[in-house]
Amino acid sequence: MSPTLSIAATSPTQTKIQVIRRDGSPTPLDISRIRAVVEWACAGKEANPITLEAGLTTRLRHGVTTRDIQDNLINCALEMCSPTEPDWRYVAGRLHIWNLWKDTQVARGKRDASTPGTHLYQDYAQEAIAKVRSGHYNDRLLTYTVEELEEAGSWIDPNWDIDYDYAGAVLLTKRYLLPNELPQEALLTCALLLASVETPQDRLIWARQFYEAIARRKISLATPILANLRVPKGSLSSCFIAAMDDNLESIFETITDTARISKNGGGVGVNVSRIRATGSWVMEKANASGGVIPWIKLLNDTAIAVNQGGRRAGAVTVSLDIWHLDVPEFLECQTENGDRRRKAYDIFPQLVISDEFMRRVVAAQEWTLVDPYEVRVKFGVELSALWGEKFEELYQKIERSLGQEITLYKKISARELFKEIMRSQVETGMPYLWFKDTSNRANPNQHEGYIPGGNLCQESWSNVTPHKFAHTCNLDSLNLANLEVSELPQICDTAVRILDNTIELTSPPFEASAAHNERYRTIGVGAMGLADWLAKHRISYSNLEAIDNLFEDIGYHCTRASMELSKERGAYPAFAGSEWSKGHLIGAKPVEWFSDNANEKERWQTLSEDIQKHGIRNSHITAIAPNTSSSLVQGCTASILPVYSRFFYDKWAKGTVPIAPPFIRDSFWFYPENKTIDQKIVIKAVAKMQQWIDTGISMEILFNLNQGVYFPENPDRAIKAKDIFETLVLAWQEGCKAIYYVRTVQKDDFKESGDGCVACAN
Numbered sequence: 001m002s003p004t005l006s007i008a009a010t011s012p013t014q015t016k017i018q019v020i021r022r023d024g025s026p027t028p029l030d031i032s033r034i035r036a037v038v039e040w041a042c043a044g045k046e047a048n049p050i051t052l053e054a055g056l057t058t059r060l061r062h063g064v065t066t067r068d069i070q071d072n073l074i075n076c077a078l079e080m081c082s083p084t085e086p087d088w089r090y091v092a093g094r095l096h097i098w099n100l101w102k103d104t105q106v107a108r109g110k111r112d113a114s115t116p117g118t119h120l121y122q123d124y125a126q127e128a129i130a131k132v133r134s135g136h137y138n139d140r141l142l143t144y145t146v147e148e149l150e151e152a153g154s155w156i157d158p159n160w161d162i163d164y165d166y167a168g169a170v171l172l173t174k175r176y177l178l179p180n181e182l183p184q185e186a187l188l189t190c191a192l193l194l195a196s197v198e199t200p201q202d203r204l205i206w207a208r209q210f211y212e213a214i215a216r217r218k219i220s221l222a223t224p225i226l227a228n229l230r231v232p233k234g235s236l237s238s239c240f241i242a243a244m245d246d247n248l249e250s251i252f253e254t255i256t257d258t259a260r261i262s263k264n265g266g267g268v269g270v271n272v273s274r275i276r277a278t279g280s281w282v283m284e285k286a287n288a289s290g291g292v293i294p295w296i297k298l299l300n301d302t303a304i305a306v307n308q309g310g311r312r313a314g315a316v317t318v319s320l321d322i323w324h325l326d327v328p329e330f331l332e333c334q335t336e337n338g339d340r341r342r343k344a345y346d347i348f349p350q351l352v353i354s355d356e357f358m359r360r361v362v363a364a365q366e367w368t369l370v371d372p373y374e375v376r377v378k379f380g381v382e383l384s385a386l387w388g389e390k391f392e393e394l395y396q397k398i399e400r401s402l403g404q405e406i407t408l409y410k411k412i413s414a415r416e417l418f419k420e421i422m423r424s425q426v427e428t429g430m431p432y433l434w435f436k437d438t439s440n441r442a443n444p445n446q447h448e449g450y451i452p453g454g455n456l457c458q459e460s461w462s463n464v465t466p467h468k469f470a471h472t473c474n475l476d477s478l479n480l481a482n483l484e485v486s487e488l489p490q491i492c493d494t495a496v497r498i499l500d501n502t503i504e505l506t507s508p509p510f511e512a513s514a515a516h517n518e519r520y521r522t523i524g525v526g527a528m529g530l531a532d533w534l535a536k537h538r539i540s541y542s543n544l545e546a547i548d549n550l551f552e553d554i555g556y557h558c559t560r561a562s563m564e565l566s567k568e569r570g571a572y573p574a575f576a577g578s579e580w581s582k583g584h585l586i587g588a589k590p591v592e593w594f595s596d597n598a599n600e601k602e603r604w605q606t607l608s609e610d611i612q613k614h615g616i617r618n619s620h621i622t623a624i625a626p627n628t629s630s631s632l633v634q635g636c637t638a639s640i641l642p643v644y645s646r647f648f649y650d651k652w653a654k655g656t657v658p659i660a661p662p663f664i665r666d667s668f669w670f671y672p673e674n675k676t677i678d679q680k681i682v683i684k685a686v687a688k689m690q691q692w693i694d695t696g697i698s699m700e701i702l703f704n705l706n707q708g709v710y711f712p713e714n715p716d717r718a719i720k721a722k723d724i725f726e727t728l729v730l731a732w733q734e735g736c737k738a739i740y741y742v743r744t745v746q747k748d749d750f751k752e753s754g755d756g757c758v759a760c761a762n
Contacts, residue, residue: 020065022106029060034069041073041094045087046665052076052091070099078166081658083647086665089658092166100173100182101161107180117158120182124153128189136178137189138232140505143196148204152192155208156184160215167632167650167657175629176226187215189230197504206497213494218482220528220627220634222475224265225502235264236506238625239460239524240513241471243271243452244295246373250466251275251295255302257470260509262306262314267456269317269471270299271464273352273384276373277325279408289373291326293333293342300344319350319434319453321384322357323395325369325410327417331424331431349431351421352453355438356392358732360414367414368399370406378405385450387440422724425742426703432458433739435732442587442694442737445520445619447577458738459696460623462522470512473522473695474502475625478554481529481536481636481662485553492525492557493564499523500565500617521572524623524695525558527551529636531643535663535670541642541677541685548688549599555586555622555692556603562617563610571615580616583608586694597691623695626740637661639698640689641682642674674702675745678710679727687734696737701727704745 017029035053042049055076060069077092101116108127110119128149131137144152161183164172177186191211195203213219221229228234240261244254254270261268276282278291296318303314320330330351333344360367375383375398386394402409424431434454439461443451449463451471460473476495483491503521508514516522530547539546566572575581579588585608594604624640631638646664649656661671674682679701686699703724708715710723731739 017060017062017064019069020063022066022102034073037070037095037098038073041077041091041098045090046085047077047080047087047091051080055080066102067099070095070102074099074166075655078655078658081660083660083664083668086647086658086660089165089167089660093164093169094162096166096169096173097161097164097183104180104182117161117182121153121156121158121184124156124185124188125149127185128153131178131181135232136181137230138193138234140193140196141189144192144203149192151204152188152207152211155211156188157215158184160184163217163635164633165635165660167659168635170652170657171629172633175223176633178230184215186226186230187211190214190221190226193229193505194498194501197501209494210498213491216482217479217634217636218487218491219495219498220477220479220630221498222477222625223630225474225476226630228265229502229505233507235266235509236474236502237266237472237508237513237517238475239269239455239457239471239473240266240509241269241271241453241455241461241464242512243273243464243466244275245466246274246276246376251298253467255295255298257510257512258299258314258316259302259306261513262303262316264509266509267315267317269319269350269453269455269461271319271352271384271452272296273319273321273324273452274372274382274466277371277408278329279325280371280373291329292320292324293326293329293344296330296333296344296347297342300347303346315348315456316346317348317350317432317454317456318344319352321352321436322354322417323368323370323383325371325408327351327369328412328420331420334424334428334430348456350434350453350458351431352434352436353732354387354391354436355732356395357414358435358729361418362729364413364415366411367417368395368402369410369412370398371408374406374408384452387436387450391437418725418728419721422721422728426724426744429741429743432741433728433731434458435737438732438735439696439737442589444579444584444588444694445574446579446588448574454696454738457626457698458740459526459625459698460522460524460620461695462516462520462620465512467512469516469519470510471522472508472513472516473524473620473623474499474506475524475526475623477526477528477625477627477630477634479529479634479636480527480550481532481634483533485550488553489557492554493561495525496523496558496561496618496621497565499525500562500569519573520619521617522620523618524625525554525621526624526627526639527554528627528631528634528639529662530640531637531671532661532663535661535667538667538670540670540672541681544685544688547685548691551689551692552599555694556600556607558621559586559616559694560607560610562621563607563614565617566611566615569617572617572619574619575615578619580611580619583612585611586622586692620695622693624689624693624697626698626700632659635662640686641700642677643671644674644702646671646673675704676709679703680730683727683731683734683736687731687736690736698740699731699736699738700741700743701731701739702743702745703727706745 018026019029038049074092074095077088081088105116132139188211192207194210195207198206222238225236242254244251272292275292276289279287280289282288303316445463451461462471464471591608595601627639647660650659707718711717
């Protein structure tokens, strides 16, 4: 039997144990080398290296591999992680990066080195050129000379590799790195490519600014940029929205476009509100149409079949206006009962909600569902293209003609329909709700069309014209956990410039996407780590003034950055006649609004004048995505919502992984848990942010169904349907543009109540 020994009891002179190195060669066990790695991994952290060494007792044996030793150290560190000792996750992250360094060292045939990171990063220029020649890197990188690449390589700080906790290190290496690639090589190459569209005399200046902002994790690149920018012909856009016209050619062309988007890893929204309803006319035959569901099912199957290169199933949200006759069946398309041939379990349903509907919900009035084809034939108008007063005028005219011009319709209680929506949300988390009038009022391009619905994550949208313009948007995010307000001017400039450059670099998946990119130049600078920023400053989500001021700064600096780019590069082509051209600012609001509501009023007046004079480079500039996975890489909390839990273990393929916010050790009680916060507080905070974000915010709402959570004065009181109803209505009233998922915390004995709540929770 092979001997097993303790580090504490063993020395190199006491044993003849042979260790198998990564290149397959044996070497005598050298405890001092293990101890050196342990001390390196624990340096500067609240983690005792002796404790980690003790965890390896009895695990050293003859023939053990260096990888086994390292993996055992990682597992020991993960097991010791807790809310009181959270730094062990950083120790595990460093050990994971050490594994990566050593594996890369062997793959590249480098000699053994005590500091492999520093040793490996000395050859960036040669490695980058080799990857271009092998087809792994985009040949645009050779825009730079060898001397420029060598200079760029000198910017690398290997210590930036070891800032990640275990979850971030694993996600970075497994999801984003190419074979035989190191983290700083990936980030530097992204920065160089992003700067390659700059003038030759400025590109290295911008490349360094981009690289340091990304490597220091002050700016997070969206997954398509980080994953696809380095490879040849990669699509860099995150968000797409298409719309179907009511004919076979349009329907199947949209399905093909959806497949192309999915192939390139993008999420897509498809609006189907123009499609005639079930029982409508086809080729002048009554009751011949199967409605929207068969086409939604085709979109569903496309998402499964075109599975993003085998990485994951395609992601499609299908939106339908709330007046459409097929809305009740649309709400049932993911339930278990009914005709299985009319189910679509793999799409994400989204309802497009008008102000008129919400007013009738609040007033408990009737609502009418109609067929868009009959409206189009009888009134000569596309109902789905209308919003605001024009929609309300036609809709009321339609209602007056029921039983006369309009024969295919259904009257229903608006509130009962809203309860059905709530029932589905509590059971499945969906449908998403996208507030059409709120979003279109804020559209700066009202002179050229309308926005039909939201994107997959409910934060990005702009004008869509079937088969002419498909909304296309590139995203990045500010990491507020690593930023102070004084840094915002420069970081916002950098974030906006990065995204404007991606428009020049991306390969749109189809013609209507390319046309939209060119005409509207839509980008979305977002934010993550708000919960960390608040915790670091010892304030809460109830401090609306601080949140308001922070996002005013973000909105101002990002908007100003796009204006400055317009001076340099020109305004987006659709600028003339837009709300921007009239001096209206974020959300198409007149400058007088900013005089009444801004903390720093004068700068907005100046900005309005500058935009009218110089134009603005991007029609939409800010949008806050959910950032669930990328926030783990960034080492911060996701998006702008409170943490679900201060500390928890997530189940991954290789076991459980500790997840905690960055400042948990020093600011534990300043991280309120979302599962215990009244969601009306969250909605009011998001509404404050929304005033300064020109597109949308991915806002999940989380309801805890257990007793005594929201009502400490009454421990027997649990949330009721009335409370959920009031919260959802509040989101509309406060000016939120969309509701993403509705999440619930399970309550075992939650039963049907008299006011319409439901028993199930997701």
